[in-house]
Each structure stands twice: as C-alpha cells, then as structure tokens.
Amino acid sequence: MAEITVPADRGYTEEHEWVSLLPGAELPGEPVRIGITAVAADSLGELVFLDLPEVGSTVTAGEMCGEVESTKTVSELYPPVSGEVVEINAAAVDDPGLVTGDPYGDGWLLRVRVTGIGELLSAAEYAAKNGVTA
Template identity: 70%
Template sequence: MSGLSFPNDRSYTEEHEWVQLAPDAAMPNTPVRVGITAVAVAALGELVYLDLPEVGATVIAGQACGEVESTKTVSELFPPVSGEVTEVNNAAIEDPSLVNTDPYGVGWLFAVRATAAGPLLSATEYAQKNGN
C-alpha cells in the first residue's frame, strides 16, 4: 500500500474508516463526515453497492452500521464516532465509483452529529500501520 497519502485533517480507524475530525479534537457542534480510506478502496476493488445508515439513525463507534459491496467482496462499515446520522451521500449511493475515485472528497459516505469517538489514529499512525 505504499505511495498512498492520507489527509491530516481527519482521523482514521484500524478498520479503514475516516472521520473529518482532527486527531485529539473535541466533539464539534456540527456534523462530521465519515468515509472509507484509500487502503480500503484498494483492497475492495470496484465498488458496486453501498448500504448506509438512514438519516436519523444512531450509530455506535465500532459497531457495524452498513456495508460496502465490491465486485470482489462485501465489507461491513464501522463508524469511527457515535451519534446521529444527519446526512447520507446520495450521489455515492447512486454512483459508488465516486468512492473509488475520491474517497476523501466526493466519495464520503455519511455525516454524523458526533457525541463520542472510538479509538482513532492520526494520519501518520494510520500510514505506519498500513505500510507507508
């Protein structure tokens, strides 16, 4: 997985999700976006279907809340934060390839009004654990 870069403005999980929350930051008053990392995208291959939590649902950090399906496999989504889902990325649901081409931008998955975070890694820690 060498050669991949990971934005420093967010935190990562060992399960290959990201949350738009700077490492060690306090829980913000505004919703934070959640997605999967370039490492996950590379491992999964071409995404064909996203099963995301519904707006209004409560997600718990580390507990499966949806799935991403690729031409190779199905993988569960584990949210990095707990809270209420405030938005889902309908564009990505309609065209999962957005996640493949831009996992940190237009390929985000859902937004959460976070109340707590699970174990999070900085971009550097995540990169070190994934061979960069």
C-alpha cells in the same frame, strides 16, 4: 498499487474508516463526514453497492452500521464516532465508483452529529500501520 497518501486533516480507524476530526479533538458542534480510506478503496476494487444507515438513525463508534460491496467482497462499515446520521451521500449511493475515485472528497459516505468519539489514529499512525505515506 498506486502510491497512496493519507490526508493529515482527519482521524482514522484500524478498520479503514476516516472521520473529519483529528484524534483528541473535542466534540464538534457541526456534523462530521465519515468515509472509507484509499487503502480500503484500493483493496476492495470496483465498488458496486453501498448499504448505509438511514438519516435519523443512531450509529455507535466501532459497531457495524452498514456495508460496502465490491466485485470482490463485502466489507462492513464501523463508524469512528457515535451519533445521529444527518445525511448520507446520495451521489455515492447512486454511483459507488465515487468512493473509489475520490475516497477523501466526493466519495464520503455519511455525516453524523457526534455524541461520542471512538479511538482514532493520526494520519501518521494509520499510514505506518498500512505501509502508505502520510
């Protein structure tokens, strides 16, 4: 496995999702991006299909909202925040390899207008739990 580094500018979940919010942040005025971590992308391998919630739907922190399918397995998505889905990453839906290649950049999955924030880990906490570098 290549060395994986966890960006410090976002929060993480135990289920390997990230959100562009720091743990303990106030509710943001702007929608936030959500994606899967490099740890998840590395363990899933080549992604072949993304099943994401529709724009306008509501997601709830910690409750399954979609799936990421690889050549090895299907993994459920659990959003780190609650709110309204305002955008899905159409480029990643068309080419799921974007998620594997750049999980913290072009491979984001959703943008959500946040109404509630679930339990988030800091980059250091997430890295320590997963044996990677923060």
